[in-house]
Amino acid sequence: MTWGPADEESGSSVRPITERRLRVMLRAQDGIAIDASYDPGPAPGDGLVIVLAHGFTGDLERPHVRRAAGVFAQRAAVVTFSFRGHGRSGGRSTVGDREVLDLAAAVEWARSLGHARVATVGFSMGGSVVLRHAASHRGRTEARTDAVVSVSAPARWFYRGTAPMRRLHWVVSRPTGRMVGRLGLRTRIQPWSAGVWDPVPLSPVESVPLIAPTPLLVVHGDRDPYFPLDHPRMLAEAADGGAELWLEPGMGHAENAASDALLDRIGAWVATAGAAQ
Template sequence: MTSEAEGAFHMVDVSSLTDGPRRATLRTSDGVPIEARYEPGAGGTTGTAIVVAHGFTGSVDRPSVRRAAGVFARHAAVVTFSFRGHGRSGGRSTVGDREVLDLAAAVAWARELGHARVVTVGFSMGGSVVLRHAALHGSGGARTDAVAAVSAPARWYYRGTPAMRRVHWLITRPAGRLVGRFGLRTRIHDRDWDPVPLSPVEAVPLIAPTPLLVVHGDRDPYFPLDHPRALADAADGAAELWLVPGMGHAENAAEDALLGRIADWLSAP
């Protein structure tokens, strides 16, 4: 179960062909249907488009994702989507592995809609995905022009905090996956990674010259500050690092002012 060396994406069931908001079902290169939503926002249909990759157990319609999308839409067009196994998307979550293909389909859709400049921002699991996507899709229609990772892990299998030990129970235990499915509306794959995918910190050196921003709260209960620092160090001076005082974890903790700063950074040519 790995996302490496996959083929091209394609898109199906696009709703409205107007210049306004629309929904679509995207199909990934491995055949998974992904629900997606587009809002022209301040960027219209020709300016920058920001593609938002939510955290684990999120979805396109979760309030925290909609809030972030609303802030980003003041600066640019916005594409949101649900990762596989989340929301109304098909498949099952691989917790950061094949989700790269979901993001690639969303980025390619933004370009299909007419955006020459497409950027990505990811939160937590989505942060790991945007990093790996930028490393693995450096050219072609699924490439990103800038990437921001918020509250992202640097390495796999981290269990150093109580919050992450709970996440590992959810992912690895049958009872945990039942809780995920029925309590959190997240369908989780029951197979181990084989092979283990490229980790976020291994992906970072492959991202340049694409601009990279790493954002992390100093009160993150999931990943301590050695994670963002390791990501920034791996970029060898090519990444910008923002350590945010008082911030917790991911999209739920990111205040509107911070989201606006991220949008400004992503929208800058």
């Protein structure tokens, strides 16, 4: 992973546990430019940083992403970034496959800033990515995570059991849908005819057993219109007792539906779980 300052930070230099906000362009392992931002949060304290992985069609400048980052920043430093194909990042979205490389670059950057503990919190697509990342970046690698929170994530691929997911599959799989994604949703999507998901990546539920002993929290709303409750239950069951499951009454889907109170509870869980490692 490499990084360089974004245009507005062209005169900055990165120091351990920096005391001001930074905006940089990272490079994922495959060379894609990833727009990232750092908020030092409160006093450095124990060196905890939360890396926030947004959902499909989000980016680090979306209001719901900024709101979540702002709540987390009351407890820890926060790194936000835009997945490939989103916002100012380069490339095209692969809808959860190569996005693991984007998250790994953000985690490595967080550690390069001097943080001893890194937690990943992902929403929807980002929720699936944090699970796959934790499973594939274990051990002493600089891209490892010390605690994982997956919010509103699918358990399995190719799910079409709800109307919102059928619409999403249309956006991703059809040329007209990808044009809608680019023009209406500000998301550039890789054509599936170009070999995306060949081979099919490890699914979230297949990834979960590989995460232990890293602390894992699965959060899901009981009114999620995209993924019904069998998804979070499958994820928690796959952990075989190694995960906490929060089923939130009245909550819908992902960042938009997560209240400030819930986000603060997640931040508190991360602070405690990460310190236990």
